[in-house]
Amino acid sequence: MPNKTTRRDFLQTSAAIGAAVYVGSPKAYAQGEERSANEVVSYACIGVGGKGSSDSADASKHGNIVAICDVDDKTLAKTGNRPGFKEAERFNDFREMLDKMGSKIDAVTVSTPDHTHAPAAAMAMKMGKACFCQKPLTHSVWEARRLVEIAEEKGVKTMMGNQGTARDGLRQAAELLKAGKIGRIKEAHIFTNRPVWPQGGPRPEATTPPPNLHWNLWLGAAPERPYGKGAYHDFAWRGWWDFGTGALGDMACHTFNMPFAGLNLANPKSIQAACTGHNQDSYPKSSKIEFEFTHPSGEGTMPVHWYDGGNMPDESLLKGVKFKHKSGAIIVGEDRTLYSFEDYGDKWVLIENDGTEIAQKDAPQMEFEKSPGHFTEFHESIIGKRENAMSNFAKYAGPLTETILLGNLAVWAAASGESKKIEWDAKNLKATNAPEVMNVVKKEYRENYGSYLDA
Numbered sequence: 001m002p003n004k005t006t007r008r009d010f011l012q013t014s015a016a017i018g019a020a021v022y023v024g025s026p027k028a029y030a031q032g033e034e035r036s037a038n039e040v041v042s043y044a045c046i047g048v049g050g051k052g053s054s055d056s057a058d059a060s061k062h063g064n065i066v067a068i069c070d071v072d073d074k075t076l077a078k079t080g081n082r083p084g085f086k087e088a089e090r091f092n093d094f095r096e097m098l099d100k101m102g103s104k105i106d107a108v109t110v111s112t113p114d115h116t117h118a119p120a121a122a123m124a125m126k127m128g129k130a131c132f133c134q135k136p137l138t139h140s141v142w143e144a145r146r147l148v149e150i151a152e153e154k155g156v157k158t159m160m161g162n163q164g165t166a167r168d169g170l171r172q173a174a175e176l177l178k179a180g181k182i183g184r185i186k187e188a189h190i191f192t193n194r195p196v197w198p199q200g201g202p203r204p205e206a207t208t209p210p211p212n213l214h215w216n217l218w219l220g221a222a223p224e225r226p227y228g229k230g231a232y233h234d235f236a237w238r239g240w241w242d243f244g245t246g247a248l249g250d251m252a253c254h255t256f257n258m259p260f261a262g263l264n265l266a267n268p269k270s271i272q273a274a275c276t277g278h279n280q281d282s283y284p285k286s287s288k289i290e291f292e293f294t295h296p297s298g299e300g301t302m303p304v305h306w307y308d309g310g311n312m313p314d315e316s317l318l319k320g321v322k323f324k325h326k327s328g329a330i331i332v333g334e335d336r337t338l339y340s341f342e343d344y345g346d347k348w349v350l351i352e353n354d355g356t357e358i359a360q361k362d363a364p365q366m367e368f369e370k371s372p373g374h375f376t377e378f379h380e381s382i383i384g385k386r387e388n389a390m391s392n393f394a395k396y397a398g399p400l401t402e403t404i405l406l407g408n409l410a411v412w413a414a415a416s417g418e419s420k421k422i423e424w425d426a427k428n429l430k431a432t433n434a435p436e437v438m439n440v441v442k443k444e445y446r447e448n449y450g451s452y453l454d455a
Contacts, residue, residue: 039383042066044105044129046094046120049075049234051134052111055161058375059109059132060084067101069094072234073212092214094120102127107382110134111161113237114244116220118143119445123452125150130157130382132375135253136245137393137401142429142442144405146453148398159378159389160397162253164344166371166390170258173338173348175366177262177296182333182350185263185296189317190255191307192343193326194247199239200278200285204228221449239283241440245408246283247308251327251343252404256306258345259329263296265304266399267426273410276309277417285309287414289407306407320355402426409437 041063045056048070056079059065065084069091070076076090091097094116098105107130110120118138121131125147137160138144151158164170176182206226209215215227222242230236238244259265268291275287286309295302307313315323317330317337324341331338336358340348350358371377377389391397406424413420413434423433431437444450 040064041130041379041382042104042106043109044097044101044107045069045079045109045111046097046124047110047112047116047134048079050111051161052109053079055109055111055132055134055375056085057082059107062375062379063106066104067091067097069097071214071217073214075234093217095123098123098127098129102129105129107131107157107378112220113218114139114249115222115242118147119221119449119452121147122150125154125156125158126452128154128156130378131393132159132161132378133393133397134161135397135401136160136249136404137253137397138405139243139245140441140443141402141405141409143453144398144401145429148394149455150453151393151398157378157381157388158393158397159375159381160253160391160393160401161374162257162391162397162400163374164254164257164346165261165396166374166377167344167346168368168370169346169348169360170261170344171368171371172360172363172366173258173340173345174262175368176338176350176364177259177331179364179366181336181364181366182331182338183335184333185302186332186334187302188259188263188265188304188332189307189313189330190252190259190304191312191327191329192247192251192255194251194308195239195283195285197236197239198231199246199283200276201282202279203281204231219446221445221447223444223446241281241283241412244283245405246287246411248287248289248306248404248407248411251308252306252407253400254343255327255329255340255345256404257400258340258348259304259331260400260403263293263302263331265291265293265403268293268304268403268406268424269301270421270423271406271410272419272421273407273414274419275411275414275417278411278415280412280415284411284414286311287411289410291403291407319351319353321349321351321357409434409440412437412440 043059043063044067046069048056048068065088067089108124110133121133125131207229209227238250270292273289275284278284288311289306291304293302327343329340337351380386381389410422422431425432
């Protein structure tokens with residue numbers, strides 16, 4: 001780790017570097033710049049409601065939409081009537097879409113509930129298609145590792161939808177951490193105001209699905225269960241083990257993102273959770289998780305704490321500064337503390353050990369590559385204007401997703417409310433002291449959905 005820095009050194013560095021900030025990739029281009037015909041990308045969009053609405057809109061701004069897929073006929077019709085989508089063929093089943101339209105598709109977006117991410121992305125990549133997939137990249141740890149393998153085997157361009165990765169504030173904060181500007185890291189605390197959906201309770205009463213919803217296709221790879229009004233489609237699915245990844249899976253790809261980029265938070269040595277208990281069907285109402293990592297310096301270990309469901313870090317960590325938001329991250333160093341006070345790691349302050357607050361604009365301006373835009377990075381990688389998007393599967397999104405979803409192994413083990421420390425063997429994807437969580441590491445698949453992930 002770099003040597004300890006004084007406040008004077010710190011502020012002098014800020015002034016000296018300020019004029020030297022990197023302002024763009026040599027290959028960057030304006031979004032509206034004219035492109036040759038062979039650079040037009042044909043996109044197909046899997047899931048076009050919710051976040052899929054904006055993901056498909058981003059795709060349409062960068063290329064041609066040739067096909068759209070959604071299990072909800074109303075959502076499909078609404079999207080199909082938008083400008084730029086009227087010529088696209090419409091499907092309810094992504095498998096049918098890829099089989100029929102494969103030769104006409106260059107890239108796909110996957111914006112479905114978590115449990116469908118991996119089968120859809122794997123099928124597309126095995127066909128040689130570039131793939132943009134929403135966060136978290138997958139529903140299980142094994143799936144994250146497997147998508148990385150497929151992406152590398154096929155040499156396709158990829159990106160996960162954690163848009164904060166492209167923001168200047170996150171990239172600058174990550175560089176500050178890498179450069180040791182807050183001193184040797186002691187610990188990190190990451191928190192969210194999620195869940196904002198019901199979880200921690202029993203299943204709803206079985207009802208008949210609405211005629212516009214293809215319920216069997218919505219279930220996809222998940223075990224069969226009856227439809228419950230308002231409990232699953234189209235938002236509350238995040239709170240169920242079969243479909244979502246809870247508060248952690250929903251938001252940690254954002255709030256964990258900046259610490260991950262700056263501290264290399266991959267492959268924790270152990271994970272332990274305390275929670276309100278759960279029935280292994282619905283996630284608990286709240287949880288606190290401690291990850292133990294090898295220290296970024298390579299010497300010793302470093303704890304990283306996660307909080308959700310109303311749990312918060314102790315405000316004393318901010319040395320007199322008040323919380324500014326119910327989501328964020330606190331990185332405690334020996335010399336000062338970095339406090340990020342929103343979901344995406346873009347807004348933050350530095351806090352001296354005496355409680356003095358240093359505004360983001362007064363912090364050292366580190367060198368970093370500015371992004372032309374999150375989805376634009378993905379598009380540029382496809383047409384050869386950059387090698388990879390920052391949040392590509394192999395080098396970034398896959399390892400980040402593995403780390404995050406490991407927290408849910410500890411939550412699963414704490415179903416009774418009793419905490420258990422999970423020892424993790426990252427190389428072999430194995431909880432060495434907890435065989436009872438291995439069904440969460442790698443799950444069973446309904447019908448033939450798992451075959452798309454086979455080697």
